[in-house]
Amino acid sequence: MTTVLITGAAGKVGTMLRPGLDGLDLRIADTRAAPDWGDAEALVGDVADPAFAAAALDGVDAVVHLAAHPVPSASWAELRRPNIDGIVTVLDAARDAGVPKVVLAGSVHTMGGYVRPGETVVDPAWPVRPCCRYGATKAFAEAYGGMIAAVSDTSVICLRLGACLPRPTTTGNLAEWLGPADLGGLVRAALTADVRTGAYFGVSANTRRAFDLTNAAHDLGYVPRLDSEAYASDLPSGRGGVCALTHYSEVPVVDV
Ligand SMILES: NC(=O)c1ccc[n+]([C@@H]2O[C@H](COP(=O)([O-])OP(=O)(O)OC[C@H]3O[C@@H](n4cnc5c(N)ncnc54)[C@H](O)[C@@H]3O)[C@@H](O)[C@H]2O)c1
Numbered sequence: 001m002t003t004v005l006i007t008g009a010a011g012k013v014g015t016m017l018r019p020g021l022d023g024l025d026l027r028i029a030d031t032r033a034a035p036d037w038g039d040a041e042a043l044v045g046d047v048a049d050p051a052f053a054a055a056a057l058d059g060v061d062a063v064v065h066l067a068a069h070p071v072p073s074a075s076w077a078e079l080r081r082p083n084i085d086g087i088v089t090v091l092d093a094a095r096d097a098g099v100p101k102v103v104l105a106g107s108v109h110t111m112g113g114y115v116r117p118g119e120t121v122v123d124p125a126w127p128v129r130p131c132c133r134y135g136a137t138k139a140f141a142e143a144y145g146g147m148i149a150a151v152s153d154t155s156v157i158c159l160r161l162g163a164c165l166p167r168p169t170t171t172g173n174l175a176e177w178l179g180p181a182d183l184g185g186l187v188r189a190a191l192t193a194d195v196r197t198g199a200y201f202g203v204s205a206n207t208r209r210a211f212d213l214t215n216a217a218h219d220l221g222y223v224p225r226l227d228s229e230a231y232a233s234d235l236p237s238g239r240g241g242v243c244a245l246t247h248y249s250e251v252p253v254v255d256v
């Protein structure tokens with residue numbers, strides 16, 4: 001059976017992803033305990049520590065790397081160890097262990113500099129244009145992952161996730177929501193796709209989405225089913241965040 005390591009499993013995305021991974025043999029790794037993972041083998045430690053990362057990756061067939069500091073307004077001091085050292089350590093460990101597949105949790109903030117909801121649907125092939133320091137760390141992760149995929153037998157798939165929430169909570173989420181079932185479908189698609197490397201947006205089939213899903217459908221076979229529009233009528237304004245993604249109080253409909 002395929003054994004998959006989930007790093008950062010105790011966090012919000014890991015908790016939302018858990019039901020979507022039923023049937024896989026799971027190992028989890030986080031700096032804190034993750035109570036919701038049932039029978040999964042649980043390791044507690046820092047994935048930026050090479051010895052811990054090597055032990056965590058030992059014998060696995062794939063890694064879903066979620067562990068990171070996920071806050072767009074975070075300082076460099078907060079971001080550096082989890083988002084830079086952690087990426088390098090996990091990807092180097094995957095290469096050294098010959099792990100066939102790594103799926104990275106990237107972010108739409110890597111491309112947030114392009115975001116103009118209602119005006120632009122961002123093409124994943126455009127050069128990275130982060131909207132914040134956090135987005136820049138995720139751009140580094142994509143570059144490092146692409147390098148590892150080019151120089152080793154490890155395939156690295158970068159998923160530029162949107163807002164992972166049970167349902168949208170503000171109008172700012174309308175363009176970038178990724179609902180629970182679609183998160184599970186996307187990660188499973190990335191785990192099974194025969195693709196050496198690539199960067200793919202991970203959002204639901206939102207009517208007002210700001211991110212193009214064509215390569216995710218073509219390369220990964222990702223078929224999202226949820227649409228933030230179902231919740232649009234009673235959401236509070238999402239205006240006021242630090243990133244271009246959240247500078248819009250209203251997200252108009254755009255043909256995609
Ligand atoms: N939440 C979202 O909507 C969203 C959107 C886009 C991308 N992402 C990305 O998804 C991933 C998970 O985000 P989240 O929202 O669940 O964050 P979170 O903070 O809720 O969870 C992250 C988990 O990683 C763990 N962690 C952090 N550094 C670690 C380290 N060095 N070693 C081991 N464990 C470590 C933390 O203890 C935490 O449990 C991150 O990479 C984030 O950037 C999240």
Ligand SMILES: [Zn+2]
Nearest residue numbers: 109131132243
């Ligand atoms: Zn940003």
